[in-house]
Amino acid sequence: MINIRVMTMDDYDAVLALMSNTPGISLRDADSRESTARYLERNAGMSFVAETDDGLCGCVMCGHDGRRGYLQHLLVLPEYRRQGIANTLVQRCLGSLEALGIGKCHLDVIKTNDAAARYWINQGWQLRRDIDRYSFTRPGNENA
Ligand SMILES: CC(C)(COP(=O)(O)OP(=O)(O)OC[C@H]1O[C@@H](n2cnc3c(N)ncnc32)[C@H](O)[C@@H]1OP(=O)(O)O)[C@@H](O)C(=O)NCCC(=O)NCCS
Known part of the structure; x- marks a missing residue:
């Protein structure tokens, strides 16, 4: 049976292992233990894991800036895909955002x-062609 529950720092090593082994997910300094602890504290109860008897099979991280929500690091292990796990994880995130208005x-x-792009489009997410994202990196933080 698959249990979806809130992610805690106790899940950090297992989540990092999931992300490290999944093509399409990029890990940065922002995924350090310290940064993840800060993220989970700032966005309490908004990130989730999918758990089986054998350990974690999926995860998603979600946060907000007070106005908009942000989703990161959605992944489900290949052998558990196409069972609706990602959808359930995403719905939990969107529900937690909705609860904050x-x-x-x-x-x-x-x-x-490409597979992720197909997934999000299929789920009704809009590809923004009207926006370019600009990022500024302070020198010395190239892997931030
Ligand atoms: C993308 C991913 C999270 C989907 O996980 P999943 O648990 O298989 O997804 P679900 O079973 O919840 O699928 C939900 C729906 O999306 C569809 N779907 C799932 N994967 C899809 C894909 N690669 N392409 C198109 N549709 C897809 C399913 O058919 C299902 O459709 P339905 O709602 O009409 O029934 C998973 O393939 C994954 O971990 N990929 C690698 C990591 C990654 O790229 N993550 C995204 C980073 S932004």
């Missing part, structure tokens, strides 16, 4: 991740 959510997808 936040009705819009953004996410980034690496341009070469």
